Amino acid sequence: MARPHVLAMVLAGGEGKRLMPLTADRAKPAVPFGGMYRLIDFVLSNLANAGYLKIVVLTQYKSHSLDRHVSRTWRMSTLLGNYVTPVPAQQRLGPRWFAGSADAILQNLNLIEDERPDHVIVFGADHIYRMDPRQMVEQHIASGAGVTIAAIRQPLSLADQFGVIETGPDGVGVAAFREKPKDAVGLPDAPDQVYASMGNYVFDTQVLVDVVKEDAADLSSKHDVGGNIIPKLVKAGRAQVYDFADNEVPGSTDRDRGYWRDVGTLDAFYEAHMDLISIHPVFNLYNQEWPIYTGHDPLPPAKFVFNEEGRRGYAVDSMVSPGVILAGGVAERSILSPRVYVDAGASVHDSVLMDCVRVGRGAVVRNAIIDKNVVIPDGARIGVDEDYDREHFTVTASGVRVLGKNQVVPD
Ligand code: ADQ
Structure with missing residues (x-):
């Protein structure tokens, strides 16, 4: 035919x-x-x-x-x-x-x-x-x-x-x-x-x-x-x-x-x-017989390093894009877009971080979607105190914190 x-x-x-x-x-x-x-x-x-x-x-x-x-x-x-x-x-x-x-x-x-x-x-x-x-x-x-x-x-x-x-x-x-x-x-x-x-x-x-x-x-x-x-x-x-x-x-x-x-x-x-x-993903991005195409600037591979004080940067149960640096910070059950930077002692859990998000030293990010370019100041806590988060950010019906592109996070 x-x-x-x-x-x-x-x-x-x-x-x-x-x-x-x-x-x-x-x-x-x-x-x-x-x-x-x-x-x-x-x-x-x-x-x-x-x-x-x-x-x-x-x-x-x-x-x-x-x-x-x-x-x-x-x-x-x-x-x-x-x-x-x-x-x-x-x-x-x-x-x-x-x-x-x-x-x-x-x-x-x-x-x-x-x-x-x-x-x-x-x-x-x-x-x-x-x-x-x-x-x-x-x-x-x-x-x-x-x-x-x-x-x-x-x-x-x-x-x-x-x-x-x-x-x-x-x-x-x-x-x-x-x-x-x-x-x-x-x-x-x-x-x-x-x-x-x-x-x-x-x-x-x-x-x-x-x-x-x-x-x-x-x-x-x-x-x-x-x-x-x-x-x-x-x-x-x-x-x-x-x-x-x-x-x-x-x-x-x-x-x-x-x-x-x-x-x-x-x-x-x-x-x-x-x-x-999830360990056995119900949506499999790795199926190369039917690829999902996209485009990005050429970027260096993701990097996981000890910082100067010997803090270990690592990610588990996560997807980490090119250009990301985990500089003594930790990501668990999270998705990190290109050029995300997680500083020493910071922890990112159950979260989605978009391009160029920067998580400062010792900051905590839980249960959150953080849009492009947001800078989380050193020591800031997102996803910990619900009342505080409701005052400053969008919080969904099931408690996910959402920060818009370029949103300024109070110190
Ligand atoms: P919705 O997604 O709610 O329901 P709509 O908002 O019209 O319907 O969006 C459908 C698509 O059209 C989206 O891709 C959207 O971006 C696009 N679109 C909307 N307005 C447009 C416009 N003015 N010009 C160009 N594109 C426009 C639809 C169907 C439902 C169905 C759900 C499934 O109407 O019957 O069940 O999708 O998600």
Whole structure:
């Protein structure tokens, strides 16, 4: 069979309000993850590993660092007509920004007209997972559906964060779709679970163009893919599901098969990091048969040293990036991004430290996410006194302390 002609549109304009303060200064897909990556690297790696190399990344909100990352890291040879292009909101249809994700597609229909694909993949940009999208495209083509929605079982308690799908008698046709319902009921065979949309879709090109135009004329619409476009196609009987549990990624193990995390909240973001460092990680960054790509400046290897007073610098149950120096300080169950510096007698436990964080002598950091460039003064304690921390920092429902980029920590 001839290879289908596919264009991928990655929706990367989300604001990510629930990830504040990490999104105060950058779009959610540009939030750093796992020491070396940004959230958008996961979807782009899945597409690239599948050989889908005509990719437009639709950006809008605070997109500077996202644009820079995509242009630098994902620049490709144009020899075969491949591209990964960040496309900022350009107000092509008048003086207005995108009203919602469907409006972002409407305002970029020219990209589809230029490429003339048979199918358009529309994927979100803020999930941690491995997926081979070719298997979903194959099912989509074989079934003749107008849209195919990737779906995964999720806890009923999280139903109000997802598009919830009810399938018809054949198990693949979508009988009902409700975006973030407050009153969802569980599945017949698992009352504590729902069938959730992963926010990843494959559209027949003409179906997408028609529905997005129809939606633009609908004054009651919020012009959102999950909230408006999918329900319209469900009503027309044109939607099917692709069960993510059927997806087979080369090199995956029993442990990490089917792993997918929506890191929409700070607690989910923190938990997904802890998944990386458990002894047998449930998400395996070391699978070289389906690599997750990213880009960084050339940096020296991480260094672990005794300081002058003979204090030992070490890390255990942790991931330590290039350019890190543990100068007589200790990291346990933590993830350290490039150029983190941990000074003598300091201890970092159960924490995520982003680029260039500096932990001063004797300081303590526990149960925390510390964004770029933060300097923890000598002797400071974060994650020890909850009342104090609530006064100065963001503290999540499960007690994770979060410090924003460049935040000044009192002495
Ligand atoms: P949400 O993630 O809550 O739910 P949304 O905020 O629209 O939906 O984000 C979806 C994707 O679109 C994200 O990658 C985001 O960055 C991007 N996006 C949002 N607004 C945009 C805009 N104006 N321009 C460009 N990109 C934009 C969605 C689905 C649910 C599904 C969950 C799974 O709507 O049905 O269950 O994803 O996480």
